[in-house]
Amino acid sequence: MRDIKLVEVRSEIAAGTRGASMGIDALKIASLDKTSDFFTQFDPINVPDANSFLWKGNRHPHAKYIDGVYQVLKNVYSTIESLRLEKKFPIVLAGDHSTAAGTIMGIKSANPEKRLGVIWIDAHADLHTPYTTPSGNMHGMPLAMCIQADNIECQVNDPLEDTILFWEKIKKIGGEFPKIKPEDIVFISVRDTEEPEDFLIKKYGIRNFTTDDVRTLGVDKVAKEALHILQDCEQIYISFDVDSLDSSISVGTGTPVPNGLTVEEALKLNAELIKDKRVCCWEIVEVNPTLDTENIMAENAFDILEATTKSLVENF
Numbered sequence: 001m002r003d004i005k006l007v008e009v010r011s012e013i014a015a016g017t018r019g020a021s022m023g024i025d026a027l028k029i030a031s032l033d034k035t036s037d038f039f040t041q042f043d044p045i046n047v048p049d050a051n052s053f054l055w056k057g058n059r060h061p062h063a064k065y066i067d068g069v070y071q072v073l074k075n076v077y078s079t080i081e082s083l084r085l086e087k088k089f090p091i092v093l094a095g096d097h098s099t100a101a102g103t104i105m106g107i108k109s110a111n112p113e114k115r116l117g118v119i120w121i122d123a124h125a126d127l128h129t130p131y132t133t134p135s136g137n138m139h140g141m142p143l144a145m146c147i148q149a150d151n152i153e154c155q156v157n158d159p160l161e162d163t164i165l166f167w168e169k170i171k172k173i174g175g176e177f178p179k180i181k182p183e184d185i186v187f188i189s190v191r192d193t194e195e196p197e198d199f200l201i202k203k204y205g206i207r208n209f210t211t212d213d214v215r216t217l218g219v220d221k222v223a224k225e226a227l228h229i230l231q232d233c234e235q236i237y238i239s240f241d242v243d244s245l246d247s248s249i250s251v252g253t254g255t256p257v258p259n260g261l262t263v264e265e266a267l268k269l270n271a272e273l274i275k276d277k278r279v280c281c282w283e284i285v286e287v288n289p290t291l292d293t294e295n296i297m298a299e300n301a302f303d304i305l306e307a308t309t310k311s312l313v314e315n316f
Contacts, residue, residue, distance in 0.1 A: 002089040002316045004309065006042040007079060011049040011072045013065045014098035014138035015286070017254035021051055021095045023287030026252075026298035027305065034299070038306050042091075045083075047075050049095075062159040063130040066166040069138050070173075073102035073145075077173050080106025084280065091309060092283035096254075097126060100239045100283060101142035105174035107237055107281055112175070117184040117233030118143070119226055119273060121266070122241035123257035125190050125197040127151075130159040130167050132196035139286075144200075145170055146179040154196035182206060184233055186226045188269065189214065189244040192257045211246075211259050219265060223272040236278045240270055240308075241286050242301050252297025253286045263300045270304055271311035282308060 012020035031038050053068030060066045076099045083090050084107055092103055108116050120126070120143065128140040129151050144151065148171045159167070182204035190208045193201070201208065207229055209222045217225070230236055243253045246260035261269070274282055287301050 002312055003087065004042060004312070005083050005088040005090050006044040007047060007083070007090045007092045008044050009047045009049065009072070009076055009092060009094040009099045011051065011099050012095040013050055013053055013068045013072065015096035015254050016135055016137040017288060017291065018054075019288040019290030020254060020286055021049065022289050023095055023298065024093045026287055026289035026295055027093060027302050030295060030299040030302035033295070034302065036302070036306060038309070045079060047079050060136070060160060060163045060166070062133055062136050062157040063138055063141070063163050063167060064136045066138060066163055066170070069098055070166050070170050072099055073105070073170060073173055076102025077105040077109065080281070081109045081174070084110030089312070090281045092281065094283060094285040096139040097122070097239070097241055097285045098139045098142050100285065101145040101170070102173070103281060103283060104146045104179050104237060107235060108179040109174040111235065114234040115184065115232060116180050117186070117230030117236045118180055119186050119188065119230075119236060119238045120190070121188045121239065121244045121269065122190055123192050123243040123255065123260060124241070125187060125193045125201060127197040127200050128194070130163055131155040131157050132194070133157065134194060143185060147182045148178045149200060151196050151200060154199050156196070184230060186229050188222065188226065189261050191259055211261055214261060214265055214269070219268040219272060223269060226273065227276050234278060235280045236276060237281045238270065238273055238279060239283045239285065240266070240304070242284065242297060243286055245300070249300060250297060252288055252292025252295070254288050254291070263303065267304045267307050270308040274308050274312045275315040282312070
């Protein structure tokens, strides 16, 4: 069976709303409420965060706390690289989505010769850069970091010199080359993008299966087609952002968006995708219990986590 290792990343430094660092503990509380023994099955690794930077104030308006984000990404990268070198299967529980870049960099570094595909289940494309971001929040930038895009064609910001230095360092974590090809990204339920991101999606022909596609084609067909697009990839990484769920469900996340997936659709989708033997890492991010008095988001997210892990174990 797969040698699963749980990786906990309590970073919220790149989110616009505080509280995502508590998402992992909210998942654990949800598991207790559901009398599940899930968290007793694994001995988790806790990756050091840089949330202390939040107390220092932000000096980078177009890439907030980029100095701290750089530290966290290096920590995640080295953790994931080590686990993959040991042939372990990381299940990553993370706060803000920026840390996914560190995960991708670590997977690639452990097996640089293998082509890596990414299935990104999210309301957002996360393809912004310091040159294009409307908010400066770096959880909107991880995929741009990994394809090493600046997207100068769509530049709207003039980042500080110090910001650019950190941005260049981040892109080079794990090597001075793109970790993934843009055409090896598949989006599912992405529905809240800005023009600079749309430009890159069109430029590289990145496929997005909309929520309507999931309903029209069905979960099984979408999973099959997504995996087929990545047929030339030897490894696949799945990143599940809970804001891919509809905003009626996903109150406990920083950036809810209407017309998202139902819990059942997300659960079936992740459980189906993870059956592919090329999948080498799965991740869930952006649960924020401070926005959700009943912990409903975490309970739904935990159901998806548990079902996906069960599918991984049963189908190996």
